[in-house]
Amino acid sequence: MKKGIHKVGRNDPCPCGSGLKYKKCCLKKGTEQPASVHSALQYAKRHNILLKGPEDVEGIRQAGRIAVESLNLVEKEIRPGITTDHLNTLVHEFTLDNGAKPAPLNYRGFPKSICTSINEVICHGIPENRVLQDGDIVNVDVTPILNGYYADANKTFFVGTPGPDAVKIVSIARECLKLGIEQVKPTNTLGDIGWAIQHYAETSGCSVVREFVGHGVGFEFHEAPQVTHYGRKGDGIRLLPGMVFTIEPMINLGKRHLYILEDNWTAVTRDGSLSAQFEQTVLVTDTGYDILTPFDDAP
Ligand code: MF3
Ligand code: CO
Numbered sequence: 568m569k570k571g572i573h574k575v576g577r578n579d580p581c582p583c584g585s586g587l588k589y590k591k592c593c594l595k596k597g598t599e600q601p602a603s604v605h606s607a608l609q610y611a612k613r614h615n616i617l618l619k620g621p622e623d624v625e626g627i628r629q630a631g632r633i634a635v636e637s638l639n640l641v642e643k644e645i646r647p648g649i650t651t652d653h654l655n656t657l658v659h660e661f662t663l664d665n666g667a668k669p670a671p672l673n674y675r676g677f678p679k680s681i682c683t684s685i686n687e688v689i690c691h692g693i694p695e696n697r698v699l700q701d702g703d704i705v706n707v708d709v710t711p712i713l714n715g716y717y718a719d720a721n722k723t724f725f726v727g728t729p730g731p732d733a734v735k736i737v738s739i740a741r742e743c744l745k746l747g748i749e750q751v752k753p754t755n756t757l758g759d760i761g762w763a764i765q766h767y768a769e770t771s772g773c774s775v776v777r778e779f780v781g782h783g784v785g786f787e788f789h790e791a792p793q794v795t796h797y798g799r800k801g802d803g804i805r806l807l808p809g810m811v812f813t814i815e816p817m818i819n820l821g822k823r824h825l826y827i828l829e830d831n832w833t834a835v836t837r838d839g840s841l842s843a844q845f846e847q848t849v850l851v852t853d854t855g856y857d858i859l860t861p862f863d864d865a866p
């Protein structure tokens with residue numbers, strides 16, 4: 568049986584929240600399944616979106632704490648002269664020490680436990696023995712699995728003293744994520760999130776990568792829906808309480824186009840311009856959002 572809300576059995580707790588069995592409550596009263604359950608079933612069937620219940624949310628939040636602490640660890644350690652492999656080892660060991668597993672390791676053949684994306688690398692950079700230089704920007708993306716629950720987060724760091732272009736792209740990428748998250752509430756759609764991000768990035772003279780998107784997360788690494796970081800207001804599916812997905816805009820200082828290196832993972836800007844990214848795992852609540860990977864987004 569897949570996780571998520573599929574159907575309410577006669578002996579299940581009534582979805583109206585009464586605490587009674589379904590058969591003793593709404594089923595008996597002849598009440599239709601509440602609108603929220605009806606739409607949950609629809610979302611599962613039509614869009615393959617599995618809504619998360621309170622227990623699932625707490626599980627993802629616990630995994631999220633390991634994600635946040637991993638990023639904090641990286642923050643303390645990052646400086647000119649260290650390698651991205653060193654950051655990989657650090658997070659790998661920290662993750663295991665906390666009873667979790669790093670989802671990237673061996674995911675579709677990915678060879679390491681985190682992604683480290685330097686300067687013009689957009690995403691999916693592979694940790695290696697390259698030494699970080701003063702003025703580099705590095706995105707570190709972590710995804711711990713704890714008790715079967717996934718949380719996904721990333722942040723772009725400065726190495727030493729950043730130049731003006733680095734300061735600009737990192738602050739715009741950070742703001743894009745913030746504006747995207749602020750659109751998260753029931754009644755809004757996925758398109759509202761994409762529009763807010765694209766509008767800010769493009770009016771700032773930057774561009775939004777389209778080949779990679781945010782995604783549902785929690786039971787698996789990558790679930791439905793896809794969360795594009797561009798779009799039009801009101802387009803796409805409506806957000807429902809219980810949806811958990813990432814928002815992770817990749818913003819380029821130059822044009823949006825990319826290519827993939829020979830390793831089949833590393834995505835770089837085609838024009839060689841700097842690229843920055845921030846990612847959070849976000850829950851849709853009845854009134855708005857709750858961030859399940861609440862890291863400090865200062866660089
Ligand atoms: N963490 C990335 C994301 O935000 C995915 C990395 S896939 C990997 O979706 F294989 F490179 F780890
Ligand atoms: Co992600």
Ligand code: CO
Nearest residue numbers: 708719720846
């Ligand atoms: Co990620």
